[in-house]
Amino acid sequence: MLTLALLALLFALLWDISHGYNSYFAKLGPREAALAEASHGAAFIVLPVLMLPRFGGVLPTWSLLAALALMIWGGLGLFKGAKFSVGWRDPKLIARAALKIALAVLLFRAIDARQFGDVGPLFDALLPLLGWWLLITGLTKLLLVLRGFPAAPWDGDPPDPQHGDAGFANPGAAAKGLGKK
Numbered sequence: 001m002l003t004l005a006l007l008a009l010l011f012a013l014l015w016d017i018s019h020g021y022n023s024y025f026a027k028l029g030p031r032e033a034a035l036a037e038a039s040h041g042a043a044f045i046v047l048p049v050l051m052l053p054r055f056g057g058v059l060p061t062w063s064l065l066a067a068l069a070l071m072i073w074g075g076l077g078l079f080k081g082a083k084f085s086v087g088w089r090d091p092k093l094i095a096r097a098a099l100k101i102a103l104a105v106l107l108f109r110a111i112d113a114r115q116f117g118d119v120g121p122l123f124d125a126l127l128p129l130l131g132w133w134l135l136i137t138g139l140t141k142l143l144l145v146l147r148g149f150p151a152a153p154w155d156g157d158p159p160d161p162q163h164g165d166a167g168f169a170n171p172g173a174a175a176k177g178l179g180k181k
Contacts, residue, residue, distance in 0.1 A: 030084070034081045035085045038081025038082045038085055038140055041078030041079070042074065042078050043132075044071065045074040045078065048067035050132055052064070052067055054125075085145075086149075088148055099138075100135075101139060104132075108131050108135075
């Protein structure tokens with residue numbers, strides 16, 4: 001029964017990822033979509049490493065192969081997202097990433113203090129998973145945004161050209177008058 005439930009969950013996750021992500025990323029700008037793809041890829045690399053030792057005893061034997069496939073897929077997403085997420089250091093994106101990290105820290109503190117009470121074994125497993133998801137995606141986004149260029153020196157208007165509005169000159173046309181006599 002547990003094996004069938006895990007297979008159904010895996011199929012539902014893959015279906016949701018393949019169909020839901022496209023519409024989710026379409027609503028974001030290109031840089032935010034790349035940051036989201038990179039941070040989700042990093043989470044898909046780290047979460048199986050964190051969860052397999054904890055739940056490996058009750059999972060079926062093929063779960064290691066599923067985790068490896070998820071980690072490879074996450075690595076590809078991280079690489080692709082990091083490649084296309086280069087840009088200016090945006091304070092809005094930095095604040096969002098810092099907020100995700102702060103929420104993860106608060107969730108871990110609440111779990112340690114047993115503020116949720118006895119919520120059952122399912123939520124005891126899902127709350128740390130949510131905390132790790134927030135922490136990993138927040139840290140990945142923060143690091144990718146901070147590796148970008150410093151803040152743009154202008155306020156929405158692009159700077160003037162450094163050398164004026166001179167056109168592009170053809171050196172061959174200028175050298176015609178220097179021919180041999």
